[in-house]
Amino acid sequence: MSVMNTQQADTAQVWDWLEQVPDPEIPVISVVDLGIVRGVQWIDDECVVTITPTYSGCPAMQVIAETVEQALHEHGIEKVRLVNQLSPAWTTDWMSEAGRAKLKGYGIAPPAQQVIDISGLKGGIKRSAGPALTVACPNCGSSHTQLTSQFGSTPCKALYKCLDCLEPFDYFKCH
Amino acid sequence: MDQKLEYLLRQGDNALILSQQLSKLCGKGPALEEDMALTNVALDLLGQTRMWYAYAAELEGKDRSEDDLAFLRDAQQMRCCLLVEQPNGNYADTMVRQFLFDTWHYFYMQAQLNSSDARIVEIAAKSIKEVTYHLRRSGDLIVRLGDGMAESHAKTQAAVNNLWPYWGEMFKYDAVDEAMAAAGVAPDAAALRAEFIEHVGEIFAEATLTMPALDAWMHSGGKKGVHSEHLGYILAEMQFLQRAYPGAQW
Numbered sequence: 001m002s003v004m005n006t007q008q009a010d011t012a013q014v015w016d017w018l019e020q021v022p023d024p025e026i027p028v029i030s031v032v033d034l035g036i037v038r039g040v041q042w043i044d045d046e047c048v049v050t051i052t053p054t055y056s057g058c059p060a061m062q063v064i065a066e067t068v069e070q071a072l073h074e075h076g077i078e079k080v081r082l083v084n085q086l087s088p089a090w091t092t093d094w095m096s097e098a099g100r101a102k103l104k105g106y107g108i109a110p111p112a113q114q115v116i117d118i119s120g121l122k123g124g125i126k127r128s129a130g131p132a133l134t135v136a137c138p139n140c141g142s143s144h145t146q147l148t149s150q151f152g153s154t155p156c157k158a159l160y161k162c163l164d165c166l167e168p169f170d171y172f173k174c175h
Numbered sequence: 176m177d178q179k180l181e182y183l184l185r186q187g188d189n190a191l192i193l194s195q196q197l198s199k200l201c202g203k204g205p206a207l208e209e210d211m212a213l214t215n216v217a218l219d220l221l222g223q224t225r226m227w228y229a230y231a232a233e234l235e236g237k238d239r240s241e242d243d244l245a246f247l248r249d250a251q252q253m254r255c256c257l258l259v260e261q262p263n264g265n266y267a268d269t270m271v272r273q274f275l276f277d278t279w280h281y282f283y284m285q286a287q288l289n290s291s292d293a294r295i296v297e298i299a300a301k302s303i304k305e306v307t308y309h310l311r312r313s314g315d316l317i318v319r320l321g322d323g324m325a326e327s328h329a330k331t332q333a334a335v336n337n338l339w340p341y342w343g344e345m346f347k348y349d350a351v352d353e354a355m356a357a358a359g360v361a362p363d364a365a366a367l368r369a370e371f372i373e374h375v376g377e378i379f380a381e382a383t384l385t386m387p388a389l390d391a392w393m394h395s396g397g398k399k400g401v402h403s404e405h406l407g408y409i410l411a412e413m414q415f416l417q418r419a420y421p422g423a424q425w
Contacts, residue, residue: 056301057222086226087297089304118285118307150312151212155219155305159208175304 009077011040014047021071024063025154028106031064035094038085046079047072052090054175055155092175109138109160109171116174135171137162179292180234181254182355184244185398187227188255191245192406193276194220195413196263205266212312216273219305226298246417250406257397258341260406264334267320267327271334274313274378279345281310282370286362295360314378321382332384343393346371351398 009017018040019032031037031051039050049068053061065082072080092111095103100110112133134143142164149159150173157170197217204210228241239247258276263269284306287299320331346368348356355361372389379386396402416423 053222053301055219055222055305056226057218057220059218086301089297089300116304116307118303149208149212150308151208151215153211155215159211173308 008042008045009075011042014040014049014072014075014077017071017075018049018068021064021067024060024067025156026103026106026108028102029099031068033096033099033102035090035092035096035099036064037068043081046081047077048081048083050083050085052085054090058155060154090175092172095172103172104138107138107169108157109135109169111172111174133174135160137165137167138169139167140165177234178351178354179360180231181351182361183227183231183234185254185256185351187224187231187244188253189259189276189280190220190227191224192253192255192409193259193273194218194224195409196259197269197273200263200269209266213269216309216312219309223298223302223305226301230294230298242417246414250402250410251400253397253400253402253406253410255397255402255406256341256344257394257403258338258345260397260403260409261338261341262405265330267330267334268338270313270316270320271331271338273309274317275338275342275375277306277310277313278371278374279342279367280306282367282374283345283362286367290361291359314374317378317384318382321379321384328383331382335379335384336387339387339391340393342371343391344395344397347393347395349398 015032015037018037019030021031023029023031023034023036026034034054036051036054037049038052039048041048049072051061051065051068061084065084069080069082095111103110112135135145135147136143137145137160140162142162144163145160146163147158148161148168152159152170156172156175158173159168160171161168194217197213197220200210200213201217202210204213224245225241228244232239232241232244258272261268261272281303284299284303287295288303290296290299317331320327322328346364348361348364352361352364356363376386394403
């Protein structure tokens with residue numbers, strides 16, 4: 001029987017390491033802040049990291065998986081296995097407070113703290129805005145803002161503009 | 176062919192072909208925001224395609240990959256409905272096609288949340304959030320175009336009239352759908368159809384569009400692989416690389 005030559009880091013340590021792995025699209029927040037990492041566990045000598053996609057077609061997922069694997073290798077973990085989990089579906093409610101603050105500092109309005117209302121057909125869905133949301137401008141803090149488009153530069157963002165400082169900005173939409 | 180496999184391919188093929196159609200508009204949208212929205216929707220649909228194909232491939236157990244299912248099947252083997260293969264046309268055509276599809280898709284995915292198949296519930300739970308955004312957008316645009324200027328109204332009404340005979344197929348169940356519905360995998364067609372008609376009616380009313388007759392004659396065949404001529408052209412472009420260079424990989 002072979003003897004392992006690396007000591008197993010405890011899972012709390014692995015979570016700490018993953019906190020340092022940036023999201024490839026929005027590098028100020030980590031994959032943990034974003035709520036993509038759903039679990040870390042050891043199965044024998046293999047470190048199993050469970051991740052979940054933000055949007056089903058998010059092209060960053062492949063890069064995220066590779067970056068996570070590489071980061072853990074660099075910390076001396078030899079065997080890393082990524083498990084892609086669909087359910088429960090990712091929601092912006094999983095984004096950490098630290099992550100929200102970092103997004104705002106980066107100029108992206110963080111999601112209003114509620115998942116998208118998928119049942120809101122009556123009234124809400126008829127016109128594009130959906131349920132009325134107050135999105136504060138990340139530049140000047142004004143809540144006097146307007147939706148430009150529900151679809152922005154990446155699947156997870158919408159476009160807004162501030163009617164006070166007149167800056168356009170990205171809004172990380174509820175999901 | 177296994178009925179559930181057939182059923183899964185229908186879902187995946189609808190998403191794939193509409194995604195491919197929307198992708199063609201990348202860089203050609205009528206406004207920057209529209210361009211981004213179209214490609215975002217295309218991307219969501221592509222992601223959903225992969226979830227359906229991954230499940231279908233596992234179920235089939237013949238070592239076919241998601242790519243094999245997308246690139247190595249010819250028109251007669253594709254199971255998408257005829258609506259999604261209709262041409263992009265002008266922007267009213269694109270958006271009416273999208274709105275009819277999104278409305279069906281929204282209610283279908285809602286119902287799939289109660290499927291007896293746990294994997295389908297997972298896929299639906301992931302998809303429904305995206306589809307809700309799609310439907311909000313397409314419903315809004317139909318109102319803007321229909322209740323906009325005389326020309327946009329006329330073009331949108333023409334698009335509605337032209338595309339109208341293509342939605343009935345989505346609610347016309349054949350033996351596969353019936354078997355899936357009986358097993359609790361697929362939703363009940365009649366209830367779904369009523370929800371579809373109600374929402375389309377509400378949006379058309381707000382858009383000042385005339386809703387064509389509900390009992391109008393409807394095309395069908397896509398689910399069984401009997402397609403319009405358009406699909407061949409779509410596949411010729413989408414599958415070119417695999418046909419010219421079989422087995423090519425990135």
